Amino acid sequence: MTFLSATLTRVKPSPTIAVTTKAQALKAAGRDVIGLGAGEPDFDTPEHIKDAGLAAITAGKTKYTAVDGIAELKQAICDKFARENDLRYTPDQVSVGSGGKQILYNALMATMNPGDEVLIPAPYWVSYPDMVLLAGGEPRIVSASPESKYKITAEQLDAAITPKTKWFIFNSPSNPTGAGYTHSELKKLTDVLLRHPHVWVMTDDMYEHLSYDGFEFATPAQVEPALYERTLTCNGVSKAYAMTGWRIGYAAGPKMLIDAMRKIQSQSTSNPCTISQWAAVEALNGPQDFLAENNKIFVRRRDLVVHMLSAIDGITCPVPEGAFYVYPSIKGLIGKTTQNGTVIENDEVFATQLLEQTGVAVVFGAAFGLSPNFRVSYATSDEALTEACTRIQTFCASLV
Known part of the structure; x- marks a missing residue:
């Protein structure tokens, strides 16, 4: 045994x-x-964000919070999505976790059944396939090429989708390549996804603010509003705000999915660090220069x-x-x-x-x-x- x-x-x-x-x-x-x-x-971590964390400690904001985030942080996330991505969410459509990895993991654990497939463009962040496997699903890799600057094509995506495909994981700018999909490149992918209504989209936008040479970031539900009801838009404060150790990630999507993710989190970690949540409020609402x-x-x-x-x-x-x-x-x-x-x-x-x-x-x-x-x-x-x-x-x- x-x-x-x-x-x-x-x-x-x-x-x-x-x-x-x-x-x-x-x-x-x-x-x-x-x-x-x-x-x-x-x-x-910028001083004003560290100060917000210290202020939370001094004010005694060190107790449990709601499982998936304080109201102030959820509202700050809604405001960020509206301001920067033209996406409208309400706080009950938002989940806050202990880092971006937990958000992705919660979503997969809440949705995967045996035999479900997840399309993952390669090169990929190392954790995507293993999280799918832990959740009981099957990762299906769609390999990009150096000639396409490590970005998959619409034709590749279309050919990879099967009746078993549940999720398409999308990451731009990418870890590990730094490749970013332009608005027009992304529109070609979303056009494919519109033809396959059983496929949901999980975006990992963690590097959104790290874009160079005039590259304009876009996220799938922004490019194609018709995908709004089957897209989980994920982000966090780790990279751009130099807050890796604070462990705050977040996502917004359909309330049904967010409720399911909350259930998973309630039986694993419960709420993210309270002090980190208050620091993240300042990160999203404070100076961005x-x-x-x-x-x-x-x-x-x-x-x-x-x-x-x-x-x-x-x-x-x-x-x-x-x-x-x-x-x-x-x-x-x-x-x-x-x-x-x-x-x-x-x-x-x-x-x-x-x-x-x-x-x-x-x-x-x-x-x-x-x-x-x-x-x-x-x-x-x-x-x-x-x-x-x-x-x-x-x-x-x-x-x-």
Whole structure:
């Protein structure tokens, strides 16, 4: 008799967390390590947001709240969607969770039945397929190509939909590629979805405010209002507001779905951290000018990394429209050999050898469902990025 759940055999630990953990362990052991694996801004949480958290503590706002969020935060979320996305929701259509991951997980747990399928474009955020598996569903991967700038086409989406398809998960700008779908590209996808009324849309808009070079963000229910009643629009304060550790994610959608998600959350975590909720109210309602300033820094870092990696023979590095990742292809390096005699058979071997020989930690592309690539998070200092890219250049030049 096996003690552990058989469900665990269907999933794997998060590769991005594994890379970060290994890098931290090496650093603790005295190695000179530069971690480019974590999807976390190096900026501090803005002062006015931290002040709101401190004020909540001082005022004694440290008790339980409603399961899926305080009224003030739900209203701030409704106001944000109306102001920025032209989407109208009422507070009873809003769910607040302990991070964006919990919101997505709640939605899947509340809706999946055995045999249900979820369409996931690849490259994808590492947790999407495993959350579907944990919820009892079947992930179906739709692979984009470098030629399409890692964006799937309407024809691919249409061909992938079956009578068993329940959800289509959409993420733009994307983790891990930074690719952003234009309004017209997204409209082609929503046109397909209109022809398949049994398919619901789960958007992950976490990188909405991290958009560059004039790229204009759009979300599916905004582009096609006819999808409003079967779209869960998900977001959070983690990335743009540098609040990863505060753990606040949120979503808005049909009340029936939100009620079901509340039931799941009521029997798992109950309410998100009260102090974090009050800080998130200030994040959404307070000054937003720092977003543009931070984006200028991200663009500079992006351009630095793209320039240095593109200079490497055997690596192709597209310029992303948003987020804070690049997703270079190492197709030209496969089959080469390191100085210690290791053959670069795939991107996992490349990332392992890069970490062991140079101390640079990146995430291998297979973790995101598309190889041979690796992901670099450029949400760290210019100095660290320059040094890391120099080490990558030296490592690649040593391959024979």
